[in-house]
Structure formats: structure tokens, C-alpha cells
Amino acid sequence: MSETKNSAPSRPLARTPRGFIDRRADALMAERSVVEKVLRVYESWGYERLETPSFEYADALGKFLPDQDRPNEGVFALEDDDGQWMSLRYDLTAPLARFVAQNWDGLPKPFRRCAAGPVWRNEKPGPGRFREFWQCDADCVGSARPEADAEAIAMGADAVEAAGVPRGLYVVNVSNRKLLDGLLAKIGIDAGDVRTRLGVLRAVDKLDRLGAQGVELLLGAGRKDESGDFTKGAGLNPAAISQVMAFTATRKATRKETLAALAEVVGDTELGGEGVAELAAIDATLAALGLGEDRAFFDPAIVRGLEYYTGPVFEVELLAETVDDKGQKVRFGSIGSGGRYDDLVMRFRGERAPATGFSLGVSRLVAALSAAGHAPQARSGPVVILALDADAMAGYMQMAGQLRGAGIAAEVYLGQSGMKAQMKYADRRNAPIVVIEGSTEREAGNVTLKDLNLGAELAQSIDSNEAWRKERPAQILVPRAGLVAAVQDMLKR
Amino acid sequence: MSETKNSAPSRPLARTPRGFIDRRADALMAERSVVEKVLRVYESWGYERLETPSFEYADALGKFLPDQDRPNEGVFALEDDDGQWMSLRYDLTAPLARFVAQNWDGLPKPFRRCAAGPVWRNEKPGPGRFREFWQCDADCVGSARPEADAEAIAMGADAVEAAGVPRGLYVVNVSNRKLLDGLLAKIGIDAGDVRTRLGVLRAVDKLDRLGAQGVELLLGAGRKDESGDFTKGAGLNPAAISQVMAFTATRKATRKETLAALAEVVGDTELGGEGVAELAAIDATLAALGLGEDRAFFDPAIVRGLEYYTGPVFEVELLAETVDDKGQKVRFGSIGSGGRYDDLVMRFRGERAPATGFSLGVSRLVAALSAAGHAPQARSGPVVILALDADAMAGYMQMAGQLRGAGIAAEVYLGQSGMKAQMKYADRRNAPIVVIEGSTEREAGNVTLKDLNLGAELAQSIDSNEAWRKERPAQILVPRAGLVAAVQDMLKR
Numbered sequence: 006m007s008e009t010k011n012s013a014p015s016r017p018l019a020r021t022p023r024g025f026i027d028r029r030a031d032a033l034m035a036e037r038s039v040v041e042k043v044l045r046v047y048e049s050w051g052y053e054r055l056e057t058p059s060f061e062y063a064d065a066l067g068k069f070l071p072d073q074d075r076p077n078e079g080v081f082a083l084e085d086d087d088g089q090w091m092s093l094r095y096d097l098t099a100p101l102a103r104f105v106a107q108n109w110d111g112l113p114k115p116f117r118r119c120a121a122g123p124v125w126r127n128e129k130p131g132p133g134r135f136r137e138f139w140q141c142d143a144d145c146v147g148s149a150r151p152e153a154d155a156e157a158i159a160m161g162a163d164a165v166e167a168a169g170v171p172r173g174l175y176v177v178n179v180s181n182r183k184l185l186d187g188l189l190a191k192i193g194i195d196a197g198d199v200r201t202r203l204g205v206l207r208a209v210d211k212l213d214r215l216g217a218q219g220v221e222l223l224l225g226a227g228r229k230d231e232s233g234d235f236t237k238g239a240g241l242n243p244a245a246i247s248q249v250m251a252f253t254a255t256r257k258a259t260r261k262e263t264l265a266a267l268a269e270v271v272g273d274t275e276l277g278g279e280g281v282a283e284l285a286a287i288d289a290t291l292a293a294l295g296l297g298e299d300r301a302f303f304d305p306a307i308v309r310g311l312e313y314y315t316g317p318v319f320e321v322e323l324l325a326e327t328v329d330d331k332g333q334k335v336r337f338g339s340i341g342s343g344g345r346y347d348d349l350v351m352r353f354r355g356e357r358a359p360a361t362g363f364s365l366g367v368s369r370l371v372a373a374l375s376a377a378g379h380a381p382q383a384r385s386g387p388v389v390i391l392a393l394d395a396d397a398m399a400g401y402m403q404m405a406g407q408l409r410g411a412g413i414a415a416e417v418y419l420g421q422s423g424m425k426a427q428m429k430y431a432d433r434r435n436a437p438i439v440v441i442e443g444s445t446e447r448e449a450g451n452v453t454l455k456d457l458n459l460g461a462e463l464a465q466s467i468d469s470n471e472a473w474r475k476e477r478p479a480q481i482l483v484p485r486a487g488l489v490a491a492v493q494d495m496l497k498r
Numbered sequence: 499m500s501e502t503k504n505s506a507p508s509r510p511l512a513r514t515p516r517g518f519i520d521r522r523a524d525a526l527m528a529e530r531s532v533v534e535k536v537l538r539v540y541e542s543w544g545y546e547r548l549e550t551p552s553f554e555y556a557d558a559l560g561k562f563l564p565d566q567d568r569p570n571e572g573v574f575a576l577e578d579d580d581g582q583w584m585s586l587r588y589d590l591t592a593p594l595a596r597f598v599a600q601n602w603d604g605l606p607k608p609f610r611r612c613a614a615g616p617v618w619r620n621e622k623p624g625p626g627r628f629r630e631f632w633q634c635d636a637d638c639v640g641s642a643r644p645e646a647d648a649e650a651i652a653m654g655a656d657a658v659e660a661a662g663v664p665r666g667l668y669v670v671n672v673s674n675r676k677l678l679d680g681l682l683a684k685i686g687i688d689a690g691d692v693r694t695r696l697g698v699l700r701a702v703d704k705l706d707r708l709g710a711q712g713v714e715l716l717l718g719a720g721r722k723d724e725s726g727d728f729t730k731g732a733g734l735n736p737a738a739i740s741q742v743m744a745f746t747a748t749r750k751a752t753r754k755e756t757l758a759a760l761a762e763v764v765g766d767t768e769l770g771g772e773g774v775a776e777l778a779a780i781d782a783t784l785a786a787l788g789l790g791e792d793r794a795f796f797d798p799a800i801v802r803g804l805e806y807y808t809g810p811v812f813e814v815e816l817l818a819e820t821v822d823d824k825g826q827k828v829r830f831g832s833i834g835s836g837g838r839y840d841d842l843v844m845r846f847r848g849e850r851a852p853a854t855g856f857s858l859g860v861s862r863l864v865a866a867l868s869a870a871g872h873a874p875q876a877r878s879g880p881v882v883i884l885a886l887d888a889d890a891m892a893g894y895m896q897m898a899g900q901l902r903g904a905g906i907a908a909e910v911y912l913g914q915s916g917m918k919a920q921m922k923y924a925d926r927r928n929a930p931i932v933v934i935e936g937s938t939e940r941e942a943g944n945v946t947l948k949d950l951n952l953g954a955e956l957a958q959s960i961d962s963n964e965a966w967r968k969e970r971p972a973q974i975l976v977p978r979a980g981l982v983a984a985v986q987d988m989l990k991r
Contacts, residue, residue: 017557019599019846022584025551027597033547049902051880051909051927054526058518058630059552059616064510083576086620091515104520106512113926115912123552127579137551148912152891156912159899293892294899353512387544398645399786406652406787409542416544419608419641419649433606434544 024130025137035371035381040121040141042167043365047119047143050160055118057100059125063090065103067313067352081127093125097142098313098346098362105146105360106353115147121367133372144362146350151283154317154361155290157343161363162300165321165341168365169374169381175340177300179319180307181284182344184267185209187277188252192245204239205249210308212253224249253306260288263303283317317361318344323370325377337373341365385458386435387414388492391427393443404440404452404488411489413496431457438495440488452488455480456495517623518630528864528874533614533634535660536858540612540636543653548611550593552618556583558596560806560845574620586618590635591806591839591855598639598853599846608640614860626865637855639843644776647810647854648783650836654856655793658814658834661858662867662874668833670793672812673800674777675837677760678702680770681745685738697732698742703801705746717742746799753781756796776810810854811837816863818870830866834858878951879928880907881985884920886936897933897945897981904982906989924950931988933981945981948973949988 021027028036048054063082082092094100097120105116121141130136143160145153158177165175185206186196194201208223215223222228224246227238241249248270255266264285271277284303291301307320320342327337343363350358374380388408390401401417408415416434418427431439441453459479483491514520521529541547556575575585587593590613598609614634623629636653638646651670658668678699679689687694701716708716715721717739720731734742741763748759757778764770777796784794800811813835820830836856843851867873881901883894894910901908909927911920924932934946952972976984 016846016848017555017560019558019596020555021551021596021600022553022555022582023578023580025553027551027601028549030547033549049880049905049907050898051882051907053879053927054523054530056521056526058514058520059618060515060518060630062510062513062515065512067510081576083574085516087516089515103512103514107514108520113923117909125552137553145912149914150891150912152895152910153912156895156910289892290895293896353509355509386546387542389544398643399782402645402648402783403786405543412542414542414544416610417645417649419638419643419646421642430606434546 024128024135026135031381031383032371034384035375036139036367038381039168039367039371040139042169043141043164043367044119044121046160046164046167047141050117050143050156050163052117052119052143052145052160055101055104055120056122057094057097057104057120059093059123060091061094061100061103063092065353066092066094066099067349079127081125095126096124097122097140097364098144098349101142101144101146101362102346102349102360103353105358106350109354109358112147115145115153117143117145119143135368138369139367141365141367142362144360146358146360148361149347149359151286151317152290154283154345155287155294157361157363158287158301158319159291159294159296161319161321161341161343161365162296164363164365165370168370169379170323170340170370171379173299174325174377175300175321175323176302177319177321178302178304178307179284179287179317180303180305181280181317182308182314183276183280183283183316184271184305185252185308187271187274187280188249190276191271191274192241192248194245201239201241204237205241206308208239209249209253209306212306217250217253220253221246221250255305256303259298260284260291260301260303263305264288267305280316287317313346313349314344315347316345318342319363321365323373323377325373327373327376337376339366340370340373383435385437387416388438388440389427389431389434389436390415390417390440391424391431391442392418392420393424393427393441394447397442397447400447401442404442407489408492411493413489413492438492440492442485446482447485450485451482452485453480453482454491454495456498459498517621517628519628524874524876525864527877528868529632529860531874532661532860532864533632535662536634536657536860537612537614539653539657539660540634543610543636543649543656545610545612545636545638545653548594548597548613549615550587550590550597550613552586552616553584554587554593554596556585558846559585559587559592560842572620574618588619589617590615590633590857591637592842594635594637594639594855595839595842595853596846598851599843602847602851605640608638608646610636610638612636628861631862632860634858634860635855637853639851639853641854642840642852644779644810645783647776647838648780648787650854650856651780651794651812652784652787652789654812654814654834654836654858655789657856657858658863661863662872663816663833663863664872666792667818667870668793668814668816669795670812670814671795671797671800672777672780672810673796673798674773674810675801675807676769676773676776676809677764677798678745678801680764680767680773681742683769684764684767685734685741687738694732694734697730698734699801701732702742702746702799705799710743710746713746714739714743748798749796752791753777753784753794753796756798757781760796760798773809780810806839806842807837808840809838811835812856814858816866816870818866820866820869830869832859833863833866876928878930880909881931881933882920882924882927882929883908883910883933884917884924884935885911885913886917886920886934887940890935890940893940894935897935900982901985904986906982906985931985933985935978939975940978943978944975945978946973946975947984947988949991952991 080092080095082090084090123137124140125137162177208220212220223238224241225238227236229235252270255263255270257263257266267281272281307318320339323337323340327335345361347357347359390404392401405415405417418430437458439455446452456479573585573588575583577583616630617633618630651672655670701713705713712721716731717734718731720729722728745763748756748763750756750759760774765774800813813832816830816833820828838854840850840852883897885894898908898910911923930951932948939945949972
């Protein structure tokens with residue numbers, strides 16, 4: 006330490022780490038308000054708040070991220086001073102599994118929990134793709150019932166609506182991993198052949214993006230994309246490929262029709278039959294809860310990347326089209342997802358603890374709402390009291406205190422600049438009103454109130470007629486003793 | 499990856515990392531509710547929400563923690579894949595300095611910001627001492643005015659009261675680093691003699707804990723504590739020690755008296771004079787804002803550990819006495835602190851950006867409130883609908899949906915156990931009401947409602963007289979169609 010004491014300090018560069026961002030008032034409040042609304046929905050469904058720490062021991066967290074080709078396999082990890090490796094959580098589900106296993110005997114079962122908070126991914130950052138973002142989850146551990154899956158789906162739909170997505174602008178697409186597992190058994194792929202299984206899952210997952218032809222290539226030898234990059238395929242033979250493609254074509258207009266089509270294609274396999282029966286029970290519960298096809302749709306091509314899913318899986322798709330940097334219309338895609346993960350707690354306990362849940366991508370949802378023109382309104386700033394006389398500061402501070410006492414956000418300008426700069430400051434603070442007390446006002450026992458909202462309206466209005474101006478003047482002189490009442494009146498305008 | 503595929507997986511142990519904890523519903527909600535109330539106070543003072551990322555580049559974060567003898571000097575750090583070191587923030591102030599320096603030209607100045615979130619300290623964990631905890635801060639950057647310091651103090655007091663600490667149970671103790679700097683100059687300690695300066699600061703900081711005698715030892719040769727550990731002292735001569743002790747005795751009953759005493763002891767030095775003048779201006783503003791000595795007190799012995807403070811410093815002391823594990827009465831001590839740090843932004847920019855702020859230790863405050871008997875009430879759980887018939891699940895789910903539609907939290911039991919276990923489950927969920935629809939009820943078009951709150955009251959009451967029981971029966975049979983209204987009635991009791 007002492008070695009560097011006398012060397013001239015070099016200035017650090019002020020910058021956020023790569024892939025991390027600062028969130029300022031409006032964007033932040035939009036996110037937090039979504040989180041609050043969504044948590045309130047989860048709690049109304051009986052889900053109890055729980056917050057696990059940011060860190061988990063690496064072995065407890067496990068490795069379930071879809072892309073494991075990054076350093077530390079996609080997580081931020083460090084070695085504690087006792088030699089144990091800890092990782093920042095990459096989602097809220099793996100820590101829940103650890104919590105449930107650790108507290109099994111003391112928990113009411115099934116255990117419903119909800120949580121919101123940041124998760125971290127050690128991934129290559131990109132536009133709109135950050136290495137720290139918020140998720141808002143609800144999970145039910147200890148129930149194998151399909152009603153629990155249906156609940157996750159219906160609650161997800163409720164949550165998305167509470168967050169501000171109008172009905173009709175989203176749909177929950179539901180499938181079941183067992184359907185595809187039945188299909189794989191039928192075309193002779195061994196359950197232990199992880200590589201081929203994953204290859205098929207990933208190919209089917211890309212149906213929306215690549216179309217049937219692209220998926221067929223990925224199921225077979227492989228596919229070269231527009232940039233020339235080649236992705237190796239799952240290596241199926243033509244007969245198997247056509248059966249997988251028949252499977253992806255079971256998506257029909259209604260849940261009942263899809264169920265019938267699925268029964269035909271995979272219903273004769275053990276797993277496929279189970280999958281269809283579970284979806285049928287989910288359909289019945291969704292109907293009881295009043296969710297039609299416009300809100301919850303069966304789409305057998307839905308796979309979801311996370312490897313811990315074992316049964317029903319679903320994702321919430323935002324149907325709004327937005328425009329990208331190049332003016333191209335783009336579908337926003339998934340803003341939340343979920344599914345059943347019956348083996349995650351078993352990693353710790355050795356016995357099954359069936360579980361299912363839903364996770365909402367908060368930042369993604371807010372970005373989607375903004376892009377679709379549903380951004381929340383910016384909030385008004387505080388009333389700003391100008392600081393015109395150094396000797397009168399105590400009085401200015403007192404005014405602010407009185408306004409706050411009446412529930413009105415208020416502050417005194419505390420810089421050293423003149424009146425013009427102070428007015429500009431108030432404007433940048435989005436202040437609705439400026440309070441001015443110069444020496445003339447003070448000697449007469451008055452203050453001047455300036456209505457900045459009105460100023461902004463007048464500046465925008467072409468027809469700024471004088472009569473209206475008089476009725477609602479942009480600036481009034483009021484007795485100092487009547488400050489609070491006058492501000493209240495002006496804010497009510 | 500493929501190498502380990504065939505080895506039998508060993509089960510990870512389910513445990514939280516050392517020094518980290520899970521927070522469950524009641525404790526978590528108590529913390530979050532404090533955060534919300536405190537942020538609302540900050541916002542009413544004109545402070546704008548801002549959230550910086552968890553990570554900062556290590557050089558941008560700097561090294562300002564009091565204990566630098568731990569690995570990574572008290573922070574959690576890791577190397578990014580581009581070779582840059584990143585650290586998890588150890589407070590919310592250092593990241594704010596980085597943000598302000600990075601966005602200087604675009605910010606309204608002075609820039610008032612508030613923030614709440616977790617911070618991480620790579621410290622040895624202990625009882626009640628965690629390595630991840632929440633802070634809730636408000637800072638004003640760009641104002642050198644003492645009114646900004648007074649504002650931080652008064653706002654801190656408001657925040658603590660909003661969080662639920664009754665007036666009279668806390669006091670904000672205020673001092674100014676310049677007082678001590680003036681004193682050090684007076685007794686001939688060079689400003690560049692960092693080691694002696696820190697030694698004196700730390701000794702004075704321990705006045706409350708060690709008493710005058712202990713401080714005297716630490717100012718001189720050193721002190722052996724009860725366990726026999728020796729702490730090396732600042733090495734002052736006896737004359738200097740007596741001047742420092744005279745300084746610590748300037749704490750008087752009123753702010754005005756303390757100011758007079760301080761003027762006498764250090765007012766004749768340049769820095770001491772500045773310090774007294776700043777405190778006098780702070781006193782005037784506090785008086786204008788209505789804060790008497792019962793809320794904001796001048797205590798020249800207050801130092802605060804963080805090394806970036808340059809002027810006024812303060813801490814919020816909880817006055818409640820609590821009882822420790824051994825039944826000993828203990829003072830809870832500091833639940834929040836703040837001060838002026840004029841050089842922190844300058845690290846990046848080269849020119850001064852004066853700043854001052856306040857930081858509340860959320861977890862500590864909630865723990866203190868609980869220990870002092872002011873813990874918030876546990877919230878009621880959801881209405882629980884029992885699952886008695888597998889065939890009737892859709893109907894049960896529908897009931898829950900109808901209750902939620904009326905704004906009542908409700909859930910269906912989704913396990914596989916019998917009625918007795920389900921009742922026990924409802925009890926553990928803190929359910930106010932259980933809804934029971936067996937086949938008898940269903941055939942008659944009825945449901946039974948069981949009032950668990952009443953059950954709990956009856957169990958506690960000695961005088962369980964029959965008349966009262968009839969007027970408010972613990973269990974009623976109602977038509978299925980009247981479920982929602984009947985539940986609403988029962989909740990209103």
C-alpha cells in the first residue's frame with residue numbers, strides 16, 4: 006500500500022462495465038412498477054415472497070444454461086477464500102431448488118414462492134442484451150398435478166396483463182416435452198443419446214425463425230445460414246425427419262383440435278400418451294379459469310432452451326410488431342416462459358420433488374411495451390424553489406419543508422448559478438412549479454409561483470389567446486403565508 | 499463435458515454460501531416496505547431514482563473501505579474475459595461518483611439521486627453480519643452549500659421516521675472532519691502523515707465504545723484489550739493527547755453550546771474555523787426545518803470509517819436498548835450514516851464536484867426495529883380451497899379464480915394428501931379461511947367455509963362462551979353461487 010502512496014494517481018476512466026447499464030428515473034420506475042404489479046398478481050395466487058442471495062455455491066447452482074460454450078459456462082464465478090467456488094445466480098429457479106432442498110422439512114408443501122430480482126449471465130453483450138437483468142418468477146414445488154402447470158400458465162397471462170400488456174397483444178404458447186420424447190422413442194432415438202435429442206429439440210425450437218425447410222435441414226445433415234456459417238444437424242434419416250415434421254404440423258386453431266392431432270401422431274407412445282393426457286388436463290383447467298385460445302394456445306413446436314424442463318413448457322409471446330433500427334418490422338417474441346422441472350430438487354435430495362413455474366423477463370417486457378407504444382408516462386418532478394439570496398437560504402429550505410409536509414415533493418436549488426440557469430435547472434428537473442422569492446417579494450411578504458406545465462403547453466400551442474391566459478396565468482404573486490395552498494391550487498389545474 | 503457424462507453424479511449439498519442468507523416472506527416484506535417508504539421520502543425531497551449495475555470496473559470503484567486487510571481489500575472481484583477486473587459494489591456512493599463523472603454534461607446540477615439495492619462486502623461473516631445487504635441512499639452532487647448537508651441530515655431523520663422508528667428513539671449525531679483536521683494541524687501533525695491521521699481518527703471514533711481512558715491509550719502507545727490483543731496507538735505525546743481529549747469534550751447539551759466550545763478549541767485554525775462555520779450554517783438550516791436537539795445533535799467525536807469523507811459527517815443512532823443472546827442490554831448503535839465527499843467525483847474528472855449524502859442500512863434498521871419490539875405485523879395468507887375430489891379440480895380452480903377476481907388472494911391445495919394434512923397446510927399458510935367442497939356439499943350446490951382466524955382466537959381464549967360462538971360460528975355452509983360474498987363477509991368480521 007505504502008509503495009504507491011507517493012506516485013501521482015492516474016485518473017480512472019468513468020465507464021460502466023461492458024454489458025452493464027445505468028437505469029435512470031423513468032426507465033427504472035417503469036421496470037419497478039411492472040415488478041410490483043406482477044408480484045401482486047403472484048401473491049394473489051397464493052405465492053409467498055422469498056429472496057435467495059445473489060451467490061450460490063457453483064455445485065448447488067448446476068449447469069443448465071443452453072449455451073455452455075462461454076467461460077465459466079455462462080455464469081460469473083469466483084473462488085471464496087476457503088477455496089469454494091461461488092457463482093452469481095443465472096436465474097431464480099436453480100436457487101429455489103437449493104432453498105427447497107435445504108428447508109424441505111420446514112416448508113408447507115406444495116410450496117408456492119414468488120421472487121423478483123437481478124440475475125447475471127456471463128455472455129457476450131449485444132444491443133438490448135445485458136449481462137445483468139431482472140426476472141420476476143413464481144414457482145410451485147411439490148405438486149405433480151397438471152393443475153399446477155395450468156395455474157402457472159394462467160397466472161403468467163394475468164401477470165402480463167397486470168404489467169400493462171392489453172389482452173389480444175400476447176398469447177401463451179404451451180407444449181409438453183414428453184410429446185417430443187414420445188416422438189423420439191417412436192423414431193428409434195435412444196433416451197440416452199443426449200446429442201441427438203438436443204439436436205432435434207433445438208431444430209424444432211427454430212421452426213418460427215427458420216421455417217419448415219430450415220428445420221428439415223437441421224434435423225438432417227445440417228444448415229448453412231446466410232453468412233455462410235454451417236450448423237451441424239441432428240443426423241436423422243429422411244423417414245424420421247418426416248415424422249418430426251408431421252409432429253410440428255400438429256398445431257391447430259383450437260386446443261381441442263391440437264390435442265386430437267397429437268393423440269394421433271404420438272398418443273400411441275408411453276411418454277407421448279402421458280404428454281397428451283397432461284395437456285388435456287391443462288386445457289380443462291384453463292377453460293375453468295376462463296382462458297380461451299386467444300390467451301393460451303397449444304403449440305407443440307415450443308421447446309424452451311433450459312435443459313431442466315421435464316414436462317409441460319410454455320412461453321408468453323408478445324404479438325405486437327415493432328420496428329427495428331433499419332425500419333424493418335419485427336416480432337418482439339418471448340417476454341416470459343415457464344415449465345415443469347421435476348428433477349431439479351432431486352439433484353440434492355435423491356427423491357423427486359415435482360415442480361413447475363413461470364418467469365417473466367422484466368426488462369424485456371418493459372422494452373417491448375415501450376416499442377409497442379405502451380410506455381408509462383414520465384412522472385412530474387418536484388416543485389423547485391429558487392435560491393436567489395444567500396442570506397435567505399433558511400427561509401427557502403423552510404418553504405420546501407412546508408410543501409413536503411403537505412405531501413408535495415419539493416426542493417431548493419442548491420447550486421451557485423444565477424436565475425436563468427436556475428430556471429433551466431427547474432425545467433430539466435421536470436418541475437411543475439417554480440417558487441421565486443427575491444428581495445422585493447420578501448420585503449412585501451410575497452412569493453411568485455411560475456407554472457412550468459402551463460409554460461410548456463403554451464409553447465406548444467399555436468392559439469395562445471389572451472383571455473385564456475388571463476384565466477390561467479402562467480405566473481402569480483401570492484402571500485408567503487399562503488404558499489402551500491397556492492401551490493396545491495396550481496397543481497390541481 | 500462428455501468425459502463426465504457416464505460417471506454417477508454426486509449429490510451437491512444444499513446450503514447457502516457462507517455469509518449469505520435466504521429472506522422469507524415476513525422478514526423480506528418488512529425490508530422491502532422500509533425501502534419503499536424511505537425512497538418515497540427521498541423522492542419528496544427532490545431526489546431522482548437511479549440504479550447503477552452491481553458491477554463496476556475495479557479502478558472506477560476505488561478503495562475506500564475501512565478494513566483493507568482482507569483479500570481483494572473487502573470486495574468481491576473477478577476478471578472479465580477481456581482481462582479487465584470488475585468488482586461488485588461495496589456501497590452505492592462510489593458507483594454514483596462514476597455515474598456522475600460519466601454523464602456530467604447531461605445532468606441537471608446539482609444532481610440529486612436516490613437508490614436502493616444490495617451491496618457486497620467480502621468480509622468475515624459473523625452473527626448478524628452478512629456479505630450481502632441492502633442500502634438505501636440519497637446524494638446531492640454539485641453543491642458545496644452547507645444547506646445540502648443539513649438537507650441530508652434532516653432527510654435522514656425523516657427517512658428513519660418513515661421507516662417506523664418513533665421520534666425520540668433515534669438521534670442524528672453530526673460532526674465535521676475539518677474540526678479534527680484543524681486540531682491535528684494545531685498539534686503539529688502533518689496533513690500528509692496519513693498513518694497518524696488515521697490513528698487519531700480511529701481512536702476518537704471509539705470514544706463511545708472504549709471511554710476516555712481507552713481513547714487516550716489508542717492516541718498514545720497503544721491498548722491491550724480484554725482478550726490480550728494489542729492495538730498499536732497513534733503515538734502522540736501527552737500534550738497532544740490532552741488537546742485531542744479536550745476536543746472530544748466539546749460535546750454539549752445544545753448545538754449552540756457545542757459550536758461555542760468548538761470555536762474555542764479549534765476555531766483559531768483555518769480548517770477548524772471552516773468546520774465550525776459549516777456546522778453553524780447547518781444548525782441554522784436544521785432549525786428552519788424544525789429539527790431540534792432531540793433529532794439532530796452535534797457530537798464532535800463522530801468520525802465515520804469511510805475514507806472519502808471530507809467535511810460534515812453524521813450517523814443515525816438508534817437509542818433503543820435491546821437485549822443480546824446473554825440477556826445483556828446493548829445499544830443498537832448506528833443504523834445509517836452520511837457525510838460530505840468532495841473529492842470522489844474529482845478522481846475521474848480532475849476538477850472538484852462537491853457532494854454530500856445519506857445512506858440507510860436497511861437490514862440493520864429492520865433488525866433493530868424488531869429487537870426493539872416495533873416489528874411489522876405478519877400478513878395474512880391466501881384463502882385455501884381444499885382439493886378433496888380429483889374429479890372436481892376444475893371447479894376448485896374456478897373458485898380460486900372467482901375469489902381473486904374480487905381482489906382476494908386465493909389458492910387451491912395442489913398436493914396429494916388427505917383432508918387432515920390439507921387443514922394443517924392451510925394453517926401453515928396462515929390462511930384466514932378454508933373453503934371445503936366434498937361430494938355432499940357439491941351435490942347440494944353448497945360449500946363450507948371455515949374461519950381459521952376465529953379458530954386461532956378460540957384456541958387462545960379461555961372464555962369460549964356458546965352465545966358468542968353462535969353469533970360468529972367458526973364454520974358455515976353457503977350456496978356455491980354465494981362463495982365470494984360469503985368469503986368477503988367472513989374476512990370483514
